[in-house]
Amino acid sequence: MKMDNSPPRGTRDLLPPSVAVRDHVFATIAEVYHRFGYQRIETPALEDIRRLSGGQGGENEKLIFQVLRRGLSGSLEADTAVTDLVDLGLRFDLTVPLTRFYGNNHAALPLPFRSFQFGPVWRAERPQKGRYRQFVQCDIDLIGEPSVLAEAELIEATTEALAALGLSGIAVRLSDRRFLSALAADSGLTEVDRRAFFTVLDKLDKIGWDGVRKELAGLPAQPVDSALERVAALVGLAADKVADTLADTVPTLDEQVVAELATTVGCLDQVAGRRELRWEFDPTLVRGMGYYTGQIFEIGHPASTSSVAGGGRYDQLIGRSLGREVPACGFSIGFERIVDLLDSSPSRQSVAVLFESDVPLARALDVARGLRADDRTAVVLPRSGKLGAQLGRLEAAGHTSLVYLRAGDESVEERPLGR
Amino acid sequence: MKMDNSPPRGTRDLLPPSVAVRDHVFATIAEVYHRFGYQRIETPALEDIRRLSGGQGGENEKLIFQVLRRGLSGSLEADTAVTDLVDLGLRFDLTVPLTRFYGNNHAALPLPFRSFQFGPVWRAERPQKGRYRQFVQCDIDLIGEPSVLAEAELIEATTEALAALGLSGIAVRLSDRRFLSALAADSGLTEVDRRAFFTVLDKLDKIGWDGVRKELAGLPAQPVDSALERVAALVGLAADKVADTLADTVPTLDEQVVAELATTVGCLDQVAGRRELRWEFDPTLVRGMGYYTGQIFEIGHPASTSSVAGGGRYDQLIGRSLGREVPACGFSIGFERIVDLLDSSPSRQSVAVLFESDVPLARALDVARGLRADDRTAVVLPRSGKLGAQLGRLEAAGHTSLVYLRAGDESVEERPLGR
Numbered sequence: 014m015k016m017d018n019s020p021p022r023g024t025r026d027l028l029p030p031s032v033a034v035r036d037h038v039f040a041t042i043a044e045v046y047h048r049f050g051y052q053r054i055e056t057p058a059l060e061d062i063r064r065l066s067g068g069q070g071g072e073n074e075k076l077i078f079q080v081l082r083r084g085l086s087g088s089l090e091a092d093t094a095v096t097d098l099v100d101l102g103l104r105f106d107l108t109v110p111l112t113r114f115y116g117n118n119h120a121a122l123p124l125p126f127r128s129f130q131f132g133p134v135w136r137a138e139r140p141q142k143g144r145y146r147q148f149v150q151c152d153i154d155l156i157g158e159p160s161v162l163a164e165a166e167l168i169e170a171t172t173e174a175l176a177a178l179g180l181s182g183i184a185v186r187l188s189d190r191r192f193l194s195a196l197a198a199d200s201g202l203t204e205v206d207r208r209a210f211f212t213v214l215d216k217l218d219k220i221g222w223d224g225v226r227k228e229l230a231g232l233p234a235q236p237v238d239s240a241l242e243r244v245a246a247l248v249g250l251a252a253d254k255v256a257d258t259l260a261d262t263v264p265t266l267d268e269q270v271v272a273e274l275a276t277t278v279g280c281l282d283q284v285a286g287r288r289e290l291r292w293e294f295d296p297t298l299v300r301g302m303g304y305y306t307g308q309i310f311e312i313g314h315p316a317s318t319s320s321v322a323g324g325g326r327y328d329q330l331i332g333r334s335l336g337r338e339v340p341a342c343g344f345s346i347g348f349e350r351i352v353d354l355l356d357s358s359p360s361r362q363s364v365a366v367l368f369e370s371d372v373p374l375a376r377a378l379d380v381a382r383g384l385r386a387d388d389r390t391a392v393v394l395p396r397s398g399k400l401g402a403q404l405g406r407l408e409a410a411g412h413t414s415l416v417y418l419r420a421g422d423e424s425v426e427e428r429p430l431g432r
Numbered sequence: 433m434k435m436d437n438s439p440p441r442g443t444r445d446l447l448p449p450s451v452a453v454r455d456h457v458f459a460t461i462a463e464v465y466h467r468f469g470y471q472r473i474e475t476p477a478l479e480d481i482r483r484l485s486g487g488q489g490g491e492n493e494k495l496i497f498q499v500l501r502r503g504l505s506g507s508l509e510a511d512t513a514v515t516d517l518v519d520l521g522l523r524f525d526l527t528v529p530l531t532r533f534y535g536n537n538h539a540a541l542p543l544p545f546r547s548f549q550f551g552p553v554w555r556a557e558r559p560q561k562g563r564y565r566q567f568v569q570c571d572i573d574l575i576g577e578p579s580v581l582a583e584a585e586l587i588e589a590t591t592e593a594l595a596a597l598g599l600s601g602i603a604v605r606l607s608d609r610r611f612l613s614a615l616a617a618d619s620g621l622t623e624v625d626r627r628a629f630f631t632v633l634d635k636l637d638k639i640g641w642d643g644v645r646k647e648l649a650g651l652p653a654q655p656v657d658s659a660l661e662r663v664a665a666l667v668g669l670a671a672d673k674v675a676d677t678l679a680d681t682v683p684t685l686d687e688q689v690v691a692e693l694a695t696t697v698g699c700l701d702q703v704a705g706r707r708e709l710r711w712e713f714d715p716t717l718v719r720g721m722g723y724y725t726g727q728i729f730e731i732g733h734p735a736s737t738s739s740v741a742g743g744g745r746y747d748q749l750i751g752r753s754l755g756r757e758v759p760a761c762g763f764s765i766g767f768e769r770i771v772d773l774l775d776s777s778p779s780r781q782s783v784a785v786l787f788e789s790d791v792p793l794a795r796a797l798d799v800a801r802g803l804r805a806d807d808r809t810a811v812v813l814p815r816s817g818k819l820g821a822q823l824g825r826l827e828a829a830g831h832t833s834l835v836y837l838r839a840g841d842e843s844v845e846e847r848p849l850g851r
Binding site for chain 1: 435437438439440443444445446447448451452454455466467468469471472473474475476477478479480483497498499500502504505506507508509510511512513514517518520522532533535536537540541542543544546552554556565566577579580581584585588695698699702706752753754755780782793794796797798801804807808809810811812813814825828829
């Protein structure tokens, strides 16, 4: 009986050509991150449901795949609460597991710790084109480094990884949560209003300046106008003027914030000088996650409407698990978006070793063994059907050359397949 | 507030040294399998719960992590069945997903298809030392190849992968389900009794011959004695006598079964001649899974009490998903057992670039950049605390050399760390 063999709604099977591209992207990124001293860790796919629902995940907490407690069966009693049935969930990002991991293992890790994570996460989102319920995230985090070394290094490592993949035309956008807060406070917005202000400003990409003004209509007009005016005036700021202009724009801004931005800017200039890389200070960059506490950054690519990487400093998040504050900064590459931008991977040569039915199998295996000893790919295949058609199929399957074995002919001759 | 940061019961965090060993094992196996033409595929972690509970998974079906339907909340009505709450589950092996994958994608795959799978599976087993509820499986399967080429190639590829990892002293055990069935039938056991007979024989490793005889006491004595006697007589059979002896032992045995075993034996001899590899025909090898239909094999290692790899032919399994029979044969490496046998991975050189606080960050980053340009690992670290203590920590963290940057000293001198 034929069954429906589709994977579950919103998930997908990955065929060899897709996996080859993904493996190539992963290996390239991993090699760059290793050169920067980042070490890969792994955490389980499942986490305690209370941890996943702890408020750190924002909207993602509504999208958790929840796992039933073991040992339940038969029928449930009346008024059983759904929450009583569940004890675990599939992780929806790699940040919640990282903070737990660090809390659990910090004593065995170097300080600072350079963490590299790569793995699937799950979100029960409404399925739509190009978005899947299981997808891969790729994060680096520098934990325990309070200085702006973290920001500068993470930006360099990430742009270096993207460059190693052959992506050109990437552009870095830089902002700072402390600067944004100071600007809004200096404009006269209360703390509550500031949060609303930045939630709306974060949508600028989608709704434009008019949309932003409309959505901010409920807040006090004068502070909003002042804040928006100062933000707008900073768009397109020249690189060498960033530090001075920010200090001028918000006189109450902490000197350290200015000094740190100036350092990051200097390092960005250094990196941009070596690569085809643009960067800008972008006062409209907010980034959604509530946990950021300092500099924030995103990377864009001309062929992608949304960003291909994003991150920032989050100095208070690890403390929630560990019980004492540990500074941290992270950068996440949008792995699935990068894979979509690259449509192929370096192809591998492959020799098809075709043998007629009267050739002993051991001989065919031996010929293939000799080819593999030179680190080549060799695939043993029995002759079947019409020769021309079979050669066509071999070529279509990616084989690049042929060794054809016949009884009574001891020669082993390799010839190219196809054009 | 400090929280309990342990991972969920029965799961574990993997620290950098563990991940490095695992990555090394995976890369080594993958390189060998690629040379044999196996192509990696991926399937989602989640599968439809009805498919997972379809009977193919044997005892593993009792260990499924079940996923709650989305959209449930609040309290449940009386007599809600637990099964009504669940629509998905986490896969407990890679074979059930492979048969679905092949049914879903066969039109886009070459025939025969050489599949390589590597990924986590989940089983809610009682946690115990060395066994985890999330662990990795590593399978190769040759789908669509009816001839014994499949068996011979899978055994060679798998032994080659283990040899590439530096594992020596491995031993292959070979048997055949068709031979076992013929032997038991020829001894006078009915089909039902044959199944019971092999379920018990499969436990020989654990309970010994006396235990086997005791557990078989309920079956007709004469056929059981005859079958056991013939099985016992075949233990330790010399390689060059396998085919003839099996045909003599069970005169009703199909000639093709004998011919195919002779071919596999010939190929095993060829492989064993090149490597330090032992092999034997083992009539007591049964392998638990009900779906095997032909030759079956396991690989043992002197340092492991259980097998490190196992597989066999399963010609009827894919048909259950596809609606028509497709021959198939597979071999699974016990990835976690292999990782346990190897305690370290090739280590990587790493330069610590230490800079005093009066050295500009940009200079330290630039020095590290120069080192990385030679494909080396360079890690930038601010000087802190006592120099001797910090150098000790750097060495303990795995750094192998040091560049120490001080203000007013423009030299960049690298010196080894530690002994």
